[in-house]
Amino acid sequence: MTLNVQRRFKSAILLALSIIACFPPDAAQAQAQTTLAGAIGAGMPIIDLRLRYENVDQANKPRNATATTFRARIGYQTGQYYGFSALAEFDFLQHLGPEHYFNSFEGGSSALYPTVADPDMVALNRLQLSYGARITDTTNNAPDLRLNLGRQRIIFSDQRFVGNVGWRQHEQTFDGISVINTSLPSTTLTYAYITRVNRVFGPEAPNGTFDSHSHLINAIYGGLMPHLKLEGYTYLLDLRQAPTQSTASYGLRADGTIALGDGLSATYVAAFARQHDHAKNPLPISLNYYLGEAGLVFRGVTGGVGYEVLEGNGTVGFSTPLATLHIFQGWADVFLTTPANGIKDVYAKIGYGFAAVPVFSRVTATIVYHDFSAQRGDADYGSEWDAQIEAALDANVTLGVKYANYQGAGPYPDKAIGWLYVGYRY
Numbered sequence: 001m002t003l004n005v006q007r008r009f010k011s012a013i014l015l016a017l018s019i020i021a022c023f024p025p026d027a028a029q030a031q032a033q034t035t036l037a038g039a040i041g042a043g044m045p046i047i048d049l050r051l052r053y054e055n056v057d058q059a060n061k062p063r064n065a066t067a068t069t070f071r072a073r074i075g076y077q078t079g080q081y082y083g084f085s086a087l088a089e090f091d092f093l094q095h096l097g098p099e100h101y102f103n104s105f106e107g108g109s110s111a112l113y114p115t116v117a118d119p120d121m122v123a124l125n126r127l128q129l130s131y132g133a134r135i136t137d138t139t140n141n142a143p144d145l146r147l148n149l150g151r152q153r154i155i156f157s158d159q160r161f162v163g164n165v166g167w168r169q170h171e172q173t174f175d176g177i178s179v180i181n182t183s184l185p186s187t188t189l190t191y192a193y194i195t196r197v198n199r200v201f202g203p204e205a206p207n208g209t210f211d212s213h214s215h216l217i218n219a220i221y222g223g224l225m226p227h228l229k230l231e232g233y234t235y236l237l238d239l240r241q242a243p244t245q246s247t248a249s250y251g252l253r254a255d256g257t258i259a260l261g262d263g264l265s266a267t268y269v270a271a272f273a274r275q276h277d278h279a280k281n282p283l284p285i286s287l288n289y290y291l292g293e294a295g296l297v298f299r300g301v302t303g304g305v306g307y308e309v310l311e312g313n314g315t316v317g318f319s320t321p322l323a324t325l326h327i328f329q330g331w332a333d334v335f336l337t338t339p340a341n342g343i344k345d346v347y348a349k350i351g352y353g354f355a356a357v358p359v360f361s362r363v364t365a366t367i368v369y370h371d372f373s374a375q376r377g378d379a380d381y382g383s384e385w386d387a388q389i390e391a392a393l394d395a396n397v398t399l400g401v402k403y404a405n406y407q408g409a410g411p412y413p414d415k416a417i418g419w420l421y422v423g424y425r426y
Contacts, residue, residue: 035081042079046089047426049073050169052419056101056114059413065101065108067116070094071169073125083133083143089126091170093118093202105205114415118169121202126173128152136183144183151175154192155324156218157253160271160291161235163324168200172322176212186223192216197239197322210321213238213279227256237321238279245321247285248278257297267304269293275318287311287318287342295349303350311375312342330370330384331404332415342375360391372409382409398423 049072056065075089095103095118102108103119128150132143154174156162165172175196181189197210217234224230231253238246251273258266270292277285288311295304308328310318317338329335329345351366366388372381384407390400402419406412 039079039081039085043077043085045426046073046075046077046087047424049425050421050423052118052169052421054101054116054118055418056116057414057416058114059408059415061112061114063100063112065114065116066098067101067103067118068096069116069118069169070096071118075126080132083131085130085132087126087128087130089124091121091123091125093121093123093169095120104201105207117200119202119205121170121204123170123198123203124151125171126151126153144181146180148178148180149176151198152178154178154194154216156190156216156233157220157231158269159324159327161233161249161251161273161320162216162218162322163327165200165324165326167324167326170200170202172200172324173198178216186221188218188220190216190218207241210242211240213240225256227258228254229256230254233273235322236278239321242321243280244283244316245319246277246279246281247275247319249273249275249289249320251289263299265297267293267295267297267302269306283316285313285316287313289318300353300355301350302352303348305348306346308345308347309375310338310343312338312340314376315340317342329372330368330406331386331388331402332384332406332417334382334384334406334408334412334415335372339374339381341377341379343381344373344375344378346371357391359393361394363389363391365389380409382407382412396424396426398425 072092077087101116102110104117131147176194178192194214201208215236222229253271255269273289291308293306347370349368354363368386370384388402406415408414
């Protein structure tokens with residue numbers, strides 16, 4: 001950890017202590033907690049296992065990538081002690097069989113094989129101290145102010161700007177402090193100060209971390225109308241290892257569900273954001289992001305169409321480096337970096353949830369189609385079909401098969417990926 005990052009983390013600790021001093025636990029909370037040993041004993045283990053096979057066929061690579069990887073995420077979360085709790089969690093990730101893939105920074109050959117960004121590692125995934133206090137009267141005496149200090153998972157809304165990249169075997173986490181306030185009716189206010197971003201490539205990778213001096217502000221309000229949830233955000237990113245992605249983004253998002261009767265509902269999403277260069281970004285940036293989506297839900301069937309645009313200025317595109325990018329613009333992960341001329345994504349999706357299936361408690365099937373083009377100049381960027389079937393054996397075990405087929409255009413080669421996976425979570 002660099003000296004600047006150490007100073008920033010110490011500042012985060014001082015901020016956390018000052019917040020705790022302002023909001024001590026009330027008498028009810030204090031009486032509920034007896035001993036530190038009792039709080040530790042009242043905790044819960046964290047067990048999250050996933051075995052996955054991945055095959056990648058990429059037109060500009062002479063060989064297919066085949067990767068069988070196993071992830072064991074093991075940890076423990078304590079119970080409450082005068083409002084405090086602690087969590088520690090490690091990731092153990094190991095490939096099985098031949099390493100016929102490029103793992104993002106070592107192993108295999110990037111000239112021969114496509115990338116499967118799941119390198120072997122033993123890594124500290126989360127290590128956090130949490131504090132909860134009640135600052136208003138609540139019916140269930142639950143804390144409405146929560147503070148998390150340390151290495152933590154942060155997810156905002158649909159993860160378009162900030163997420164944990166949960167599809168990869170090692171997730172993205174953040175070092176810093178976060179404060180979540182739910183004391184106002186129908187409102188969630190979150191502030192996070194991030195000193196370091198721990199990326200999916202692991203601590204040994206050259207690109208495995210971003211030293212950071214970033215501020216994340218997010219507000220969600222659901223009390224304006226019955227079928228409307230509003231979100232506003234400001235994300236000020238200062239990323240030392242990625243200065244051209246150090247940006248200030250200001251945005252609004254609205255989404256909701258409207259019951260139409262007879263089991264039919266309509267869903268909608270609308271979002272807009274403006275992005276400028278920030279901190280030591282050497283590039284002048286003034287770009288927009290916008291999204292519109294509409295859908296229907298009927299007796300287990302969900303369907304929708306959408307239009308998402310990330311603008312580009314010919315030099316750089318609208319960036320979301322802390323997002324869970326796999327969710328957006330196709331599961332083949334072709335557009336993890338927005339092209340310099342931006343990107344337009346017209347998509348349609350349909351899904352169905354099968355309840356009470358023999359053997360399985362639930363089965364879901366999803367199909368998505370994307371048509372991509374440049375935002376500047378309308379150049380063709382190709383299209384993609386995605387499909388997934390996931391089955392829950394019970395509350396703990398999940399099995400799935402997933403496929404992405406990208407038909408390339410221009411500088412983007414064809415790419416097809418198939419996955420088989422089984423997971424266990426306790």
